[in-house]
Amino acid sequence: QVRLKESGPRLVQPSQTLSVTCTVSGFSVTSYHVSWVRQPPGKGLEWVGAIWKGGSTDYNSALKSRLSISRDTSKNQVFLKMNSLQTDDTGTYYCAKHSIYNNFDYWGQGVMVTVSS
Amino acid sequence: DIQMTQTPSSMPASLGERVTISCRASQGISNYLNWYQQKPDGTIKPLIYYTSNLQSGVPSRFSGSGSGTDYSLTISSLEPEDFAMYYCQQYDSSPLTFGSGTKLEIK
Numbered sequence: 001q002v003r004l005k006e007s008g009p010r011l012v013q014p015s016q017t018l019s020v021t022c023t024v025s026g027f028s029v030t031s032y033h034v035s036w037v038r039q040p041p042g043k044g045l046e047w048v049g050a051i052w053k054g055g056s057t058d059y060n061s062a063l064k065s066r067l068s069i070s071r072d073t074s075k076n077q078v079f080l081k082m083n084s085l086q087t088d089d090t091g092t093y094y095c096a097k098h099s100i101y102n103n104f105d106y107w108g109q110g111v112m113v114t115v116s117s
Numbered sequence: 118d119i120q121m122t123q124t125p126s127s128m129p130a131s132l133g134e135r136v137t138i139s140c141r142a143s144q145g146i147s148n149y150l151n152w153y154q155q156k157p158d159g160t161i162k163p164l165i166y167y168t169s170n171l172q173s174g175v176p177s178r179f180s181g182s183g184s185g186t187d188y189s190l191t192i193s194s195l196e197p198e199d200f201a202m203y204y205c206q207q208y209d210s211s212p213l214t215f216g217s218g219t220k221l222e223i224k
Contacts, residue, residue: 009215015160035213039159043163043217044204044215044216044217044218045153045155045204045206045215046215047206047213047215048216050213052137057209058212059212060212061118061212062212090192092159094161096136096161099163099166101166101167101170102151102166102167102208103151103163103166103167103172103208104151104153104161104206105163105172107160107161107162109160110159
């Protein structure tokens with residue numbers, strides 16, 4: 001059974017770094033791409049970036065300078081790090097598995113992150 | 118970046134009604150268009166991939182169509198569980214982008 005679960009801090013101070021972990025089961029991160037998608041409260045979905053099954057990454061150009069996505073294949077985990085956080089980075093952060101048809105066929109439940117002092 | 122304009126932003130509708138949600142890309146996206154449903158608890162579910170292909174387990178009352186820059190999602194007869202948010206998403210080029218969403222509400 002495919003599952004993705006995000007974990008990380010619920011509260012981060014402005015200018016600090018966000019670190020979120022996506023722990024997956026039921027598939028290998030070396031066999032399928034994994035993306036991060038975020039959603040500000042009451043707003044729509046925004047693609048943050050992806051780590052491809054081969055290990056290379058692709059980032060939303062609007063966030064690229066602050067973003068790093070990596071993985072630990074031995075633990076089947078994908079990591080999101082975003083620095084210099086501002087209040088408009090507040091939102092729910094989801095990880096999602098890519099299908100072979102290039103849609104997101106499985107999503108985590110999301111982790112709500114608030115950027116506030 | 119490819120902008121996805123989704124209309125309407127909200128749609129009141131009745132049980133059993135047929136509804137269509139539209140999504141227009143700022144440039145041609147070669148049918149690389151997916152649809153998702155999001156429930157109020159945040160759960161996101163895939164509905165349609167590559168314009169018109171039904172995700173496994175999704176009821177056949179959902180269908181997708183389109184080409185070029187214009188795409189649509191149709192629900193043939195609304196069921197209670199269909200009242201939710203819907204998003205389109207293009208994957209023709211990076212960055213992947215989503216439409217702004219359509220809230221399907223009970224009339």
